[in-house]
Amino acid sequence: MTTKTFALALPLAALVAATAASPAPAAHPAPWHSAWNASQQAPAHTTWYPNWSEGGFDNHSVRQTIRVGAEGSELRVRLSNAFGTTPLRLTGATVARSAGGAAVQPDTVRPLRFKGSGAATVPTGGELSSDPVALPVRAFEQLTVTFYFQGATGPATFHNVAMTTSYRATGDHLGDPAADAFSEAGFSWYYLAGVDVKNLRPGGPGGGRGAVVAFGDSLTDGYGATPGADRRYPDELAERLASQGRPRTVLNAGIGGNKVLGDSECFGESALARFRRDALGRPDVATVVVLEGTNDIVMPDGPADHCTTPSPEVTAAEIIAGHRQLIREARTRGVRVIGATIPPYHGFEHWTERGEKVRKAVNEWIRTSGAYDGVADFDRVLAAPVDPAHPEAVAIKQEYAFGDRIHLNDAGYRAMAEAVDLNSL
Structure with a gap:
C-alpha cells in the first residue's frame, strides 16, 4: 500500500540459473x-x-x-x-x-x-x-x-x-x-x-530439516519494524527455532503490497504468479508459511493509482480459490504448507465492513477447512475488541500496532513468530 493507503505500502522509504555449482563428489555430497x-x-x-x-x-x-x-x-x-x-x-x-x-x-x-x-x-x-x-x-x-x-x-x-x-x-x-x-x-x-552456504555443521544454526519460506505481503516483509534491526516476523521465527534447539533457515519471500489474485506495477506479481519461483524455487525448501490476502481485501476500498489499479472487489471464495491453488502447487513439489490467518485492520483509514466480512470468512476457512497442513493463527494472537459491547469488531492490540493500524511494530512481529507452532513446521 501507499503510505496513506495500503497494508503493503512502503512509505519510506522456475528460476533460470546462468551458472551452477560444480558437482559434488557422489559419495560425500556437500550441497548448498x-x-x-x-x-x-x-x-x-x-x-x-x-x-x-x-x-x-x-x-x-x-x-x-x-x-x-x-x-x-x-x-x-x-x-x-x-x-x-x-x-x-x-x-x-x-x-x-x-x-x-x-x-x-x-x-x-x-x-x-x-x-x-x-x-x-x-x-x-x-x-x-x-x-x-x-x-x-x-x-x-x-x-x-x-x-x-x-x-x-x-x-x-x-x-x-x-x-x-x-x-x-x-x-x-x-x-x-x-x-x-x-x-x-x-x-x-x-x-x-x-x-x-556450504559445509553446515550438523545441528548448527540453520542446519535443520530444510528451509522454511515465509511467503506473503508487507506483514512478512516487516513494514513497521525498526529499520535495520532485523525484527521482521521471519527473523524472529528463525531466532526462536534456534533458541529451541531446532535450527532452520527462514527465508523471507514477502513483497509489500502483494496480492493473491492480481499483479501490480509496484507491488509485484500476484502470489499465484510468483509462488513457484519465490516459495518453491530453492531446492532445500521443506515448508512454506502463506500469509496473503490483506491487499486483495483492502485495496479496492482505497484511492486508485498506477500502483493499485486494477483492484476489483473480490469475494472470500475467490481468495480461498487462490489459496487452494498455492496449496496444490506446494503439494506437487512435496513441500509442507502452513496457512496463516489475516490480522485485523480496524482503525486503518480504509477499513470497511465489506472488507471485514471477507477477512473473517477467509480466516474461518483457513482455520477449519483442513486444506492446509497446519495453521498459524496470527489473527487470534494479535486481535483485541474495539468495543467490549461489540466483540465482533476487532483491531490489532495497541501494544502490537504500528501507527497506521494495519502493520505491526517489533512486539507485534515477535508475537507473530511466537504464534507459529514449531511442530507444524
Missing part, C-alpha cells in the same frame, strides 16, 4: 543451503518510497547489507536479472562482514568471481551464482555485498521493502572498507537474490 533470500520485483516508480530501480546504475558502486540465517565455511551470492530487458553487465563484486552502515571489516573483504572471472553477465530474465567464497559465516551475522557497474545497467530488478539501508557511490569502491564514498542512501535491495 539457502541462508538468505529476497523476492524480486520489476522496476517501479513509487512517489512515497523513492528508489533507484527505474534509473538503474551507471559508474556506481552499490553496497547492500543482509543478515544470513545459516552458518557455513563457504558462501556464494546469487544475482537476479529477472525483470531486466537486456543482459546485466556486472563489472565486479565483493562480499564482507558488515562494520555497520556502509562500512565493512577490512580483513574480511573477498572478491566475488563467476567461473573464475571478476566480471559477469546475467542473462535477460536470468539468475547467476558466484563461485564459492572462503568466508566463514555464522547464523544471524550481517554481510555486506557490493556491486560495481561501470556502464549503464538500465532499469534494475530489485526488492522494494528492504527495511534496511543500502548505499550508492560514484565510481569503483568495491574494496573500500570505509563508508565515506557512499553518500547516497536508499531502502531497497538491487539485483541481490540470495546467499547460500
Whole structure:
C-alpha cells in the first residue's frame, strides 16, 4: 500500500540459473543451503518510497547489507536479472562482514568471481551464482555485498521493502572498507537474490530439516519494524527455532503490497504468479508459511493509482480459490504448507465492513477447512475488541500496532513468530 493507503505500502522509504555449482563428489555430497533470500520485483516508480530501480546504475558502486540465517565455511551470492530487458553487465563484486552502515571489516573483504572471472553477465530474465567464497559465516551475522557497474545497467530488478539501508557511490569502491564514498542512501535491495552456504555443521544454526519460506505481503516483509534491526516476523521465527534447539533457515519471500489474485506495477506479481519461483524455487525448501490476502481485501476500498489499479472487489471464495491453488502447487513439489490467518485492520483509514466480512470468512476457512497442513493463527494472537459491547469488531492490540493500524511494530512481529507452532513446521 501507499503510505496513506495500503497494508503493503512502503512509505519510506522456475528460476533460470546462468551458472551452477560444480558437482559434488557422489559419495560425500556437500550441497548448498539457502541462508538468505529476497523476492524480486520489476522496476517501479513509487512517489512515497523513492528508489533507484527505474534509473538503474551507471559508474556506481552499490553496497547492500543482509543478515544470513545459516552458518557455513563457504558462501556464494546469487544475482537476479529477472525483470531486466537486456543482459546485466556486472563489472565486479565483493562480499564482507558488515562494520555497520556502509562500512565493512577490512580483513574480511573477498572478491566475488563467476567461473573464475571478476566480471559477469546475467542473462535477460536470468539468475547467476558466484563461485564459492572462503568466508566463514555464522547464523544471524550481517554481510555486506557490493556491486560495481561501470556502464549503464538500465532499469534494475530489485526488492522494494528492504527495511534496511543500502548505499550508492560514484565510481569503483568495491574494496573500500570505509563508508565515506557512499553518500547516497536508499531502502531497497538491487539485483541481490540470495546467499547460500556450504559445509553446515550438523545441528548448527540453520542446519535443520530444510528451509522454511515465509511467503506473503508487507506483514512478512516487516513494514513497521525498526529499520535495520532485523525484527521482521521471519527473523524472529528463525531466532526462536534456534533458541529451541531446532535450527532452520527462514527465508523471507514477502513483497509489500502483494496480492493473491492480481499483479501490480509496484507491488509485484500476484502470489499465484510468483509462488513457484519465490516459495518453491530453492531446492532445500521443506515448508512454506502463506500469509496473503490483506491487499486483495483492502485495496479496492482505497484511492486508485498506477500502483493499485486494477483492484476489483473480490469475494472470500475467490481468495480461498487462490489459496487452494498455492496449496496444490506446494503439494506437487512435496513441500509442507502452513496457512496463516489475516490480522485485523480496524482503525486503518480504509477499513470497511465489506472488507471485514471477507477477512473473517477467509480466516474461518483457513482455520477449519483442513486444506492446509497446519495453521498459524496470527489473527487470534494479535486481535483485541474495539468495543467490549461489540466483540465482533476487532483491531490489532495497541501494544502490537504500528501507527497506521494495519502493520505491526517489533512486539507485534515477535508475537507473530511466537504464534507459529514449531511442530507444524
